[in-house]
Amino acid sequence: LSRRPGELRSFQNGLPPELWIHLAVVACGDRLEETLVMLKSAVLFSHRRMRFHIFTEEALKPEFDKQLRQWPDSYTKKFEHKIYPITFSAGNPQEWKKLFKPCAAQRLFLPVILKDVDSLLYVDTDVLFLRPVDDIWKLLRHFNSTQLAAMAPEHEIPKIGWYSRFARHPFYGAAGVNSGVMLMNLTRIRSTQFKNSLISTGLAWEDMLYPLYQKYKNAITWGDQDLLNIIFYFNPECLYVFPCHWNYRPDHCMYGSNCKEAEREGVSVLHGNRGVYHDDKQPTFKALYEAIRDFPFQDNLFQSMYYPLQLKFLETVHTLCGRIPQVFLKQIEKTMKRVYEKHIIIHVGPNRMH
16 A cells, blocks of 8 residues: 555554564653654664654654654655553552653563564663664574573673662672663563562563562662663573673763773764753763754765764863764764665666766
8 A cells, every 4th residue: 555645654564573673662751852863863774674662651642643754755664653652561550650760661561562572672762873773683693592681781890880889789790781772582571480589489571570669669779770680680691781882871981981892893872861962961972962863864964964973073072972082983984884875876876886
């Protein structure tokens, strides 16, 4: 069936399930713009088609639809989307809603809600992709037979990390993990019995969440992330830890550069936590956010995003994060070259390239 201009694709049964990339986000309160910029970064650079699973409040639903409808067809054909209400299938919904940030706990229930989805990439709203989502999706292939989720460490230097200094609950490894970028094999999560501190036998994911929260609710600070740390403390064999360049935060540069993989590879996924896209504390992060937000879809990526970004970065060299601009620019430059070359080959033809 052909679509009318401006009509969005909701889920259809075109491609085989294994060919889709599934991306989930939970957006409440004032996170509409941030979420749209994150989705825009995913669409700008990715190759495979994606399914966006957007969990949001009723009030934001029409605005998401309206904004996504305004994107050009050349981009909307790269994804389908579905908007879900905020729902909690276990325990007290009001309690879950107050956990850390509004609606943040929703992501704990994704394996239960998305019953037909095999694997999923969950990201916080303040995440930006600086390379194709395809690349982080490929990490699913790296899982061994017991691993069912992947996250990056919360900190690269345990002795100055938050968990190792302040946590009053168990956490994964030496420094805990950050849940802002989380790759999941939902099929495995649904079929696993998890070791826990509640009973001597294993518990299914859904059955474990609320009792675990009840036990630790007075000890946790970062809500759902703390609960995930507790779960993987008791089930370390279930977690694949990916390097920090897949979840690069201000903590990786504001005390001096401590993400060696980003120095080598460049930042792959930027995570602007601490609200850094919206204040002036980390101008490097803000510059990247604004460059993607303000990029006109049909423009040339180099002229309208990369070169202005380079100029903006010149203004941030006095900051600790701004001292290492190549870390932020390496992947995005490589990605843009790939997009540009692909465009030339498709639209000009390989025989006319010199």
